[in-house]
Amino acid sequence: MSVVAVVPAAGSGQRLGAGEPKAFVTVGGTPMLVRAVDGLLRSGAVDHVVVAAPAELVESARRLLPGRPVTVVAGGADRTASVLCALGALHDGGDPNGVHTGDERSGTRRGDAPEVVLVHDAARPLTPPALVAAVVAAVRAGHRAVVPVLPVADTVKRVDAVGRVVETVDRTVLRAVQTPQGFTPELLLRAHRAAAARGAAATDDAGLVEAIGEPVHTVPGDATAFKITTAWDHRIAENLLQDNDN
Ligand code: C5P
Structure with missing residues (x-):
């Protein structure tokens, strides 16, 4: 049974300020x-990838990914909507296990039943393949929702509307969450449908699973799976790639 990865890549990249949608910005060329x-x-753990790109850049995204088992669809107004758009490409005629690629050039087998669906931000371009494999392995081992996490290094405080400190949160019980996040297709679709019915969005997919009361398992994350949000993050990524080349 196959593993399909959904890649939300339809963000505008406003906080990065590169003048083009973030997923299309280069890192190390x-x-x-x-x-x-x-x-x-x-x-080696992923058979097919479904990318959600900005609607006007669907063709450009396809051209960037020749010869790979990839389907590109138009994303939505926020990350949650983009993931749902990509899941629509997996979802065939009401059967959540039916894969419909919508892109015959991809060579993907229609009707293939994914065992695992990953959701992975395009904005985490340095994510090590070993982390991807670890998340898939955890789902295969029986955890229906899996997220990679790291301990939180900074002291974290809750503040009120005017920025006054309300409390210091115990950081030993906090984790910073990364992607790829892994799910059984049934659970991920159920969580997204429930969120759509509530009109809710979340900054990650595990949050939607939590919202329907289902458990989420954690595995150790990796510092290099960090998300590129600002120009500073982008510079760090460029520097890391330069270090690797030297
Ligand atoms: O904005 P942020 O960095 O949290 O976005 C995380 C990921 O979600 C990025 O890969 C971005 O392209 C994607 N995204 C999306 N559709 C949106 C907004 C963000 O696919 N409407």
């Missing part, structure tokens, strides 16, 4: 989207 997709495929 290669668009983040291409690095993210290739990292997933290099893990």
Whole structure:
């Protein structure tokens, strides 16, 4: 049974300020989207990737990813909507296990039943393939929702509307959450449908699973799976790649 990865890549990249949608911005000369997709495929644990790109850049995204088992669809207004758009490409005629790629050029087998669905941000282009494989392995081992996490290094405080400190949160019980996150297709679809019915969005998919009362398992994350949000993050990624080349 196959593993399908959904890659939300339809963000505007406003906080990065690069003048183009973030997934298309290069890191080490290669668009983040291409690095993210290739990292997933290099893990050897992913059979097919569905990318949610900005509607006007669907064709451009396809052109960036020739020869790979990839389907590109138009994303939505926020990350949750983009993931749901990509899940729509998996979802065939009401059967949540039926894969419909919508892109015959991809060579993917229609009707293939994924055992695991990953959701992975295009904005995490340096994610090590070993982390991808670890998340898939945890789902295969029986955890229906899996997230990679790291301990929180900074002291974290809750503040009120005017920025006054309300409390210091015990950081020993906090974790910073990364992607790829792994799910059984049934659980992920159920969580997204419930969120759509509530009109709710979340910054990650595990949050939607939590919202329907289902358990989420954690595995150790990796510092290099950090998300590129600001120009500072982008610079760190460029520097890390330069260090690797030297
Ligand atoms: O904005 P943020 O960095 O949290 O976005 C995380 C991921 O979600 C990025 O890969 C971004 O392209 C994607 N996204 C999306 N559709 C949106 C907004 C964000 O696919 N409408």
